[in-house]
Amino acid sequence: MESTQYVEIARAESERGELVLRERRGDGAPSVLELRANGVFVMDTLETSTERALASAALELVDDPAAVVVAGLxxxxxxxxxxxxxxxQKCAVVEIEQALVDWMRGGTIPHGPALLADERVSVVVADVAVALAEARPASYDLLLLDVDNGPGYLVHTENADLYRAPFLAGAREALRPGGVLVVWSANPAPELExxxxEVFDEAEARPYDVLLQDRDEQYWLYVARVPPSA
Structure with a gap:
């Protein structure tokens, strides 16, 4: 029987709790990095389909996504x-956990340094609500909210505010005319819709099919657009 071993690579504490990066090893299988917050699985390097799908689907919604915000590293x-x-031309990544940024920059996450070396990238260590409030109005063409797997799967309970009207109004302020906000959700989220x-003139829920390790899964894209003439 194949055995699985877990080796802790890095650990950090913040006011939000514990963040752990660990390596998952199995007999004869490539090692996998796994990120956990307060003991809860967040993501790993084995299955990245949903993260990539969120970005590719969102980019298709904007004719000229010159300036993009990714909320969540x-x-x-x-x-x-x-x-x-x-x-x-510009990708601003907003991440609240300084340790995670340090692990990416320093190579604890091996692919991190090359990604962050891209001259188009800027990383802001802050709560995304604060970062957007401090951004110049109408600065971005696309905003991807990727801090949870939707309002039903919160990494931290405080993240519930990110799916409510006050935060969404701040997101709209940061978007240019014609700009788009996209939120990824593992399940239907009618309250988010x-x-x-309430905040945007145009909003819709779009089902999105993803193949996860040979399993067909359906996720949801919640899309809101600022009118071109705004």
Whole structure:
């Protein structure tokens, strides 16, 4: 029987709790990095389909995504997909955990230094609500909210505010005319859709099919757009 071993690579404490990066090893299988927050699985380097799908689907919604915000660094796969689009001239990544940024920059996460070396990338260590409040109005073409797997799967309970009208109004302020906000969710989130419709003139829920390790799964994209003439 194949055995799985877990080796802790890095650990950090913040006011939000404990963040752990560990390596998952199995007999004869490549090692996998796994990120956990307060003991809860967040993501790993084995299955990155959803992170990439969020970025690629969102980029298709904007004619000229020159300036993009990725809210949530994670292990960098959403940002990686954004940077693969040659239309992107600027990618601001907002991440609240300084330790995670340090692990990416310092090579604790091996692919991190190369990603963050891209001259189009700037990293802001802050709560995304604060970062958007401090941004110049109408600065961005696309905003990807990737801090949780939707309002039903919060990494931290405080993140619930990110799916409500006050935060969404701040996101709208940061977007240029024609700009788009995209939120990824593992399940239907009707309250999020209602909040988006309250703040934006145009909002919709789009089912999105993803193949996860040979399993067909359906996720949801919540899309809101600022009118071109705003």
């Amino acid at each position: 994670g292990l960098g796969y959403t940002m990686h997909e954004v940077l693969a689009d040659s239309r992107v 209602d909040a988006l419709r």
